[in-house]
Amino acid sequence: MFSISLRADSISKIYGAGLLSEGRCVFQNVSFEIRPGETFGLTGPSGEGKSTLGRVIAGIEKPTYGTVYYEDSSLSEMKKTKYMAFRRKVQIMFQDPTGAFNPRKRIGSSVFDVLKLLKIPNIEHASKTKEMLITIGLSEEVLSRYPSQLSGGQLQRLAIGRILLLEPEYIILDEPTSALDVSVQAQILHMLKNVQTEKNIGYILISHDQAVIRFMSDTCGLLESGQLRVIE
Amino acid sequence: MNQFDCTDNSCMKEAGIEGFSEKKSEGSNFEFPEETSYWIFQKHKGFQGLFNRIGVFLFILFVLMALFPSVFAPYAPEERFIPYEAPSEEHLLGTNDIGNDILSELAFGARISMTVGFMAALISTLIGTALGLCAGYFRGALDELLMGFTDVVLVIPKIPLIIVMGAFLRPSIWILISILGLLSWESTARVTRSKTLQLRGAGYVKSAQCMGFSSYHIMKSDIFPNIIHILFPKFMLATASAMISEASLSFLGLGDLSMKSWGMMLSFAFSQGGFIRDMWWWYMPPGICITLCVLSIALIGFGLEAKEGEHFKEGANTL
Amino acid sequence: MKILPRNTLLERNTLLERNTLLERNTLLERNTLLERNTLLERNTLLERNTLLERNTLLEVRDLEVSFQGMETVTVLSGISFSIKESETLALVGETGCGKSVVAHAIMNLLPPESRVKGNIEFRGKSLSEMNEKEMAKIRGREIAIIFQNPSLALNPVYSIGHQLVEPLCVHQKEKKKTALYRVALALKRMGFVNFSECMNYYPSWCSGGMNQRFLIAASTILNPALLIADEPSKGLDKKCITELEAELKNLKMESKSALLLISHDLDFVRRLADRIAVMYAGEIVELANSSSLFENPLHPYTRGLLNSLPEKGFIPIPGFSPPLNSLPSGCRFHPRCPLREKRCIRVHPEIKETGEKAVRCFLYP
Structure with missing residues (x-):
C-alpha cells in the first residue's frame, strides 16, 4: 500500500563501531511514523541522541541499522532524482538562529539563492518572497539587512521562511526555540502552528522542554537511554 | 520597525498586506540587495591610520608609474646621453654606463617589477585558494592527498630551483613568474583550508547542504566570501615577497636581460662599477624604489589584517 | 603503672x-x-x-550608558535600583535589552567608546569615580562576577586548582599552601566530595555544570559582599540549572553575600530572587518583590512576559522589541501594548514608586 509518510523502521545508530570495539550506542530499534500535518514531539535528557535521531531521519547521517522510509521507498536505495526530491521535501532547522545565515550576505540574497536553486524565473522572485514574508510576519525591510542586524527571533522566522520556499512536506525542528527568550519562544511556536495548518506540514519537534512538546505535538516520544517510548 | 506582527493568523496577514500595499504605493520595484562590497579600508586613528594612508598613497603612486611610465619619465628608456653623469637639471637622477636616463629607466622598470609581483601572487593565491577550499570542504582522502602534496611543495627550495632553471632555460620573466607563483601557494592553501574547515561546521553551511545546494555553490557563495578578507592581505604580502624574490634573482644575474626591472638595474649598477665609483644616483634609486614599493604593499596588507582582526572581534561580540 | x-x-x-x-x-x-x-x-x-532593616550595599542612580560609534546609541537610560546586604535582586529582560551592560557598568568593564552618566555607589563610595587601581582592588574581593559561558571563562591550559588559587595569592597575598587549603574548603562547600582530586582537573575534563560550579567557587572564595551572575543558566541543561540553583541558594545562606542575578529565564529567577527588576529596551519598567511580581504584575510588558510562559499557554506579545538605536517615541513599549492611550505615544513615562513597587506606566499613578 502506498502511504504518504516519513517512517523510521527500527533504526539504530552506533558510533565508533569497529572490529575491536563495540562502539557507543546512541539509540536502538527506534521506530515511528509521521504524516503531513502532524507533529511528533521528541524529548529526553540532553546528550541522549535526540539531535542525532533528527539528523538520521533528515538523511544527513546514515543509520547503522534499519531504514528510513520516505513515501514507501528506502532512503539508502533511492535513486539520485528521487533523493534530490527528498532533500527538498524533508528539511531540517537548527537550534542557533544566528548561525543560520551567511554573515557576509544580506538576508535578501540568501533568500534569492534558494529561489535560484529551485529554478524559479527571476520575475517571480519578488512575489514569492513577499508571500513568504507575509507568512512569517516580517516586513520587507529585513531583506536589505545583514544577519547581525536582526534579532534571534527574526532570524529564526526567516530560517523557517527560507525553508518554506522549498515547499517541504516535513520539517525537523531541532530545538527551534531553546536559544530564544520566553516571549519570542511563544511567538515562534504560534507561528509554527499557523504555518502547519496553512501548508499541512509534518513536524518532528526536538526539544528538551516538556512544556513546549506538550503544547505543540500530537504524539510524543521520550528518548531515554537509547530507547524510544512513544506516548500518545 | 513600524509594522506590528500579530501572531493571530488573520491579523498577521493583514499586517503583511498592509506592508505590501505600502511598498506598492511607493511605486518602487522591490529593491534587490546589492552585492556585498569587499572594500575594507577603514579610517584608523593614530599611527596605524597614518601608516595605512602612507601605504595607500605610495602604492597608488607606484601603480600609476607602472601604468603610465611616460608621464613620469622625461625620456624614452633606450635613449642615450653622456654616460656616468651626475644628477643635474637635465637628468634628475643622472645617467648610467651606457648613457640611459636613470629616472626614465626607473619609471619603465616599475611595470616589470610589479607585473612579476602581481602575476606571481595571483597565480599562487588562485592555486592556494582552490586547493585549500577543496581540501577543507571535502575532507577525507582528498584532504590528505592535497595536504600531502602541499607538504611536498613546501620542501622544494625556490631560489636554487630558479637558479637551476635559469641555467637550462633562457631566462625570462614569464618563467620567473610561473616558478614564483607555482611554488609559493602552500601557506595560502593551509590558511584557506583551516578557515574552510571551521566554516563548514557553521549553521548556514549546514543548512545550505540540507537545502540541496551543490558543493560548488556552497563554496562559491557561502565559504569564499567569508575567507576573502583573509585572502586579500595574503595576496598583498605574496606580491611583496615575489617582488623581493625577483629583485634578488635579477641581482644574481638570473633575470631577463630584455626586461629591465629594478632588480636588473641594481645588478647592472653592481656589475658595471656603479658601486665602486660610488655613483649613488645609479644604485640607490632602484633600491629605494623596491623597498618603498614592498613597504607600501606590506603596510596595506597589515592594515587589512588588522581590520580583519577587528571584524572578528565584532563578530565575537555580536554572538 | x-x-x-x-x-x-x-x-x-x-x-x-x-x-x-x-x-x-x-x-x-x-x-x-x-x-x-x-x-x-x-x-x-x-x-x-529583616530585609528592611539592612544597609544598602549597592546603589545605582540614573545610570545612563551610551556607546559612541558611527552614531551614538544610548543603551541604558534612567536605571535606578539598590541592593541591600545579602539580598538577591534579579534583572530580567529579553536579549539585547541591556542587562549585561548594567553588570559591566558596575564592574567598570565597559569598552572605552562608552560613556557612563549617573551614580553607582558601593558602600557609599562612588565606583564610577574610581581609578583602575582602586577598582582592581574591589573587583574580585568586594564584587565578584560570574560570566556567561563557564567553559570560556576558565583557562583550558591550567588545572582548576591553579586557577582558583590565583586570586587568593594576588588579592590577599596568601602563601600557596594556605591558599590551596582554602580552595579545597571552598570546593568542599560547593558539594564536591572528591575535592582534592578536582583540584587537578582541567576544565575540558568536566561538564558545563561542573565548570560553572568551579567558577562560582572561584568567585566566592574571597567572600565578596556582592556577587554578580551574568546569565549563569545560559547554555546549561535542566539538570545543571537545578544544581546551579541549589548552589546559589546555598551561597546566599552561607556567605551572606548579596546577589545581582541577570537572566532571561523567569522560572530560574522566580525561585532565587527577593526582588525582580524587569527591563525593556534599556530601562527598568517594573521593580517589585518576587512574589508580588508574579502574582500581580502591573506593567503590560510584565504581564505579556508572564503570559508567554508555558504555564499560561505561550500567549505571545505581538511585535518585536525595538532595536536600541531606533527607539519609539513616548513609552518604549507602546507599539506592542494592548492598553496604549494617546499620551503613551507622545510622552515618555517616568518610573513611579508605589509602596514597594515601582512601575513605569501611566496606568499606575
Missing part, C-alpha cells in the same frame, strides 16, 4: 580520631544539596523579615 594510662590515652585518641572521621564522613554525606535546602529555606524566611 605508667604504661596503662598511656595505652588508654592512645586508645582514646584513636577512638576520638575515628569518631571525628566518622562524623566528618557523615557530614559529607549529609552535605547533600536537598538537605541544605531545607535549612536554607528556614534561614531565608528568617532573613526576609
